[in-house]
Amino acid sequence: IVAQGKVSFMSGPVIVRGGVLNRTASIENWGDGAIIEGLTLTDSSAIDQWAKNGIIQNCVAHLIPEGGGPTGFGSAILCREKAKQNVIRFNTLVTGTFSCLALGGTDSATKWYGNIMLAAGATVAKPSGQLTAADVSLADYNFYNPSASFAGKSQADWKVMGFDAHSLSGDPKFVDADKGNYTLQDTSLCIRAAAVNPVDIPPTDAAGNKRPLADTPNMGAFEGLASQK
Numbered sequence: 001i002v003a004q005g006k007v008s009f010m011s012g013p014v015i016v017r018g019g020v021l022n023r024t025a026s027i028e029n030w031g032d033g034a035i036i037e038g039l040t041l042t043d044s045s046a047i048d049q050w051a052k053n054g055i056i057q058n059c060v061a062h063l064i065p066e067g068g069g070p071t072g073f074g075s076a077i078l079c080r081e082k083a084k085q086n087v088i089r090f091n092t093l094v095t096g097t098f099s100c101l102a103l104g105g106t107d108s109a110t111k112w113y114g115n116i117m118l119a120a121g122a123t124v125a126k127p128s129g130q131l132t133a134a135d136v137s138l139a140d141y142n143f144y145n146p147s148a149s150f151a152g153k154s155q156a157d158w159k160v161m162g163f164d165a166h167s168l169s170g171d172p173k174f175v176d177a178d179k180g181n182y183t184l185q186d187t188s189l190c191i192r193a194a195a196v197n198p199v200d201i202p203p204t205d206a207a208g209n210k211r212p213l214a215d216t217p218n219m220g221a222f223e224g225l226a227s228q229k
Helices: 153-162
Strands: 008-011 015-018 026-029 035-037 040-043 046-050 055-057 060-062 077-078 086-091 090-095 101-103 110-113 114-118 135-140 174-175 181-185
Touching: 101 110, 101 114
Parallel strands: 008 026, 015 035, 026 046, 035 055, 040 060, 046 077, 055 086, 060 090, 077 101, 086 110, 090 114, 110 135
Antiparallel strands: 174 181
């Protein structure tokens, strides 16, 4: 798909694989158990998740946002009030002033791992207040920018709560982010750094490469490296 407006899926489970969202486009999913995979998000676009037990993986967001985007929440991925037990994994989200992920409800038991999440503002937002243990079933093996924040909490305070114990921060060393190339340079700290349970690893990456290529997968949407091109 190439979308410039809203694309809605009203029942599930469905698999949405590949495509580009630009301008203020959005994927709006209402179907429980859906898999949203390999999307490219540009401009002010977003994934709008209303359903439960879904997986969002291998997506790439390189946003130059304006306003609140199509959801009004100013986030690349929004999990709405009834969106419970969703998994956000192995995405590369570079979102400018948008948050990478927003949790619109309470007790959502969301999991996110294996992601590269870089935002100028809040990395993870909760418009209704502070994040609690009931909102987050798992957050670990992610890569953040040093100024990452989580609904007002610093990265240090967030780790004190027991989250992201193995996560990293700094410069992920993309090959050429200005041109939308989010493949990793060979010296990136994200390489072989997502030591998650093997059953939690997607079989391929955003480019269709087998994942993992070694014992442990890369963080982010791309398993292949610059030297392998």
